[in-house]
Amino acid sequence: MKYDVIVVGSGPAGSVTARFAAEAGAKVLIVERRQEIGTPVLCGEGISRKIDDWDMLEGTRWIAGRMEGARIYSPDGTMVKLSADMAGNETGYVIYRDIFDQELARRAAKAGVKIMMNAQAIGLLKDEGKIKGVKINHFDEERDIEADVIIGADGVESKVGKWADIDTTLKPKDLETCAQYTLTNVDCKDAYCDFYLGKKIAPGGYIWVFPKGKDVANVGIGILASLSEAGMAKKLLDEFIAKDSRFAHAEPVRFLAGAVPVANPIETVRDNLILVGDAARHVDPITGGGLTHCLEIGKIAGEVVGKAVQTQDFSQDFLMEYEMRWKEVIGKKMKRNYRVKETLLDMDDKTFNMLADSLKDYKFEELSTLSLIKALVLKHPTLLMKLRPLMKISE
Ligand SMILES: Cc1cc2nc3c(=O)[nH]c(=O)nc-3n(C[C@H](O)[C@H](O)[C@H](O)COP(=O)(O)OP(=O)(O)OC[C@H]3O[C@@H](n4cnc5c(N)ncnc54)[C@H](O)[C@@H]3O)c2cc1C
Structure with a gap:
């Protein structure tokens, strides 16, 4: 068996990359270790309204609810209230993530992508160090499949990067451990996503309540692995x-229960190989949201890989167009948000309360980092010292 491209993983990053590579003429195979795409769901299921402007999904079957905005509680x-446009990546819609992932895979299949389920990648095929394909375990049978390019879209626990000698290690301070219930018989008063901050409530993270219709909600927690011990996420969530x-x-x-990387992005390209999605650590370090990046950056990955197939150039130099383009789109934001995450970690609950008090009447339509900081400091001048690192970031 020989393909132009093998994508390891059928999450959003894998399906979108596969689709755009196939649309550019590449012969693409997705290998997925699970038995069903999208399940079990490991997600809060919030996504930004940006999705409206993208040609990624058909119909509305994947939408559980359209959100009006977000409320953040100190x-x-x-409470600080934000409109859906201002609230960031996780608050435009609450989705059915299993249907969402299957719809993305359907778009890939429509473009000609082949999908192999129950197929776990267990290593890379190499010839004198050159990547030649993927070794898989398919229904307990080992098989070798050759390809010119391998896409590591294998999520937070990615092995593909490691097999290609990319340092994918995640330190505990760069990993959120998460737990979430989908609860029924809930009194969801309105279509707002609620976030709860605080060192005691969720150390190094937050609790979320995302309504999925009028009486169902995803209620979850993410806490930093470096600040937590075994079972702590569930315990704090149960208490809440x-x-x-x-x-x-x-x-x-x-x-x-799952994990989210909240790290700086890593190297994403080698000869014959690229990483996308959580495998590339393309998750917002503040919010832990990764879905919009999977779609936006997966498209770039697919386009570049498609071009590589057309020109038959699979060298790292050629594929670096992918890394340059994702850096243009999210590189600056990722670096800045990583530093903001670190600054927020140094803040105690009293500071969170002062921040919320300063922001509760702020007009977020005029949002700029500088005006935001001015508003904060005007009401609570002592915040000035605590926010100095953020001012450096905004310069
Ligand atoms: C609890 C939780 C809540 C979250 N909430 C949100 C949210 O509300 N909004 C948001 O934007 N983001 C959220 N995220 C993050 C989001 O889920 C991820 O960013 C997103 O799933 C990344 O997509 P991906 O395609 O890179 O990887 P994944 O969706 O993880 O897909 C990877 C795929 O690769 C497969 N795979 C892995 N290894 C192999 C192998 N060796 N061989 C074959 N297949 C393999 C897996 O089975 C999986 O299907 C949350 C994450 C968690 C854990």
């Missing part, structure tokens, strides 16, 4: 749910 309960009257009669229909 530890003392002070027990205290909130919206969940007084709630029952779970799903529980999940």
Whole structure:
């Protein structure tokens, strides 16, 4: 068996990359270790309205609810309200992630991509160091499949990068451990995504409540691995749910535990190989949202790989167009948000309360980092010292 491109992983990053490579004329195979694309769901299922402007999905089957905005709560309960446009990547829609992933895979299949399920990549085929394909375990049978380019779209636990000698190590301070219930019989008053911050509530992360219709909600937590111990995410989440009257009669229909990289991006290109999505650490280090990046950057990856197939040049030099282009789109934002994440980590609950108090009446339509900082400092001058690192970032 020989393909132009093998994509390891059928998550959003893999399917979108595969689709755009196939549309450029490449012969593409996706290998997926799971038995069903998109399940089990490991996601809060929030995505930005940006998706409206992209030709990625057909119909609306993947939409559970259209959000009006987000509310952020500080530890003392002070609330800052944001419109959906201002609230960032996770608050435009709440989706059915399993259907979403399957729709993206359907678009890939329509473009001619072949999909192999129950097919776990277990290593790269190499000839004198040159990557030649992928070794897979398919229904307990080992097989070799050759290809000119391998796409590592194998998520947070990516092995493909490591097999190509890319340093994919995630330090505990760059990894959020997450737990989430989908609860039914919940009193969802309106279509707002709620976020709860605080060192005690969720050290180094936050709790989210994303409504999925009028009586179902995803209620989850992400905490930094370096600040937590085993079982802590679920324990803090259970405590939060027990205290909130919206969940007084709630029952779970799903529980999940997973991890999100909140790191700086890594090298993403070698001869005959590129990394996309969580495997490339393309997740917003502040919010832990990765879906929009998977779509935006997956498209770039597919286009570049398509060109490589057309010109039959699979060298690192040629494929570096991918890394240059993703850096143009998200490189600056990723670096800045990583530094903001680090600054936020140094803040105590009192500072979060002061921040929320300063921002609760702020007009986010005029949002700029400088005006934001001015608004903050005007009300609580002592914030000036704490926010100095952020000012450097905004320069
Ligand atoms: C609890 C939680 C909540 C989240 N909430 C949000 C949110 O609300 N909004 C948001 O934008 N982001 C969210 N994220 C992040 C988001 O889910 C990821 O950024 C996104 O799934 C990354 O997509 P991907 O295609 O890179 O990887 P994945 O979706 O992880 O897909 C990787 C695929 O590769 C397959 N695979 C892995 N290894 C192999 C192998 N060796 N061989 C074959 N197949 C393999 C896996 O089975 C999987 O199907 C959340 C993450 C978690 C854990």
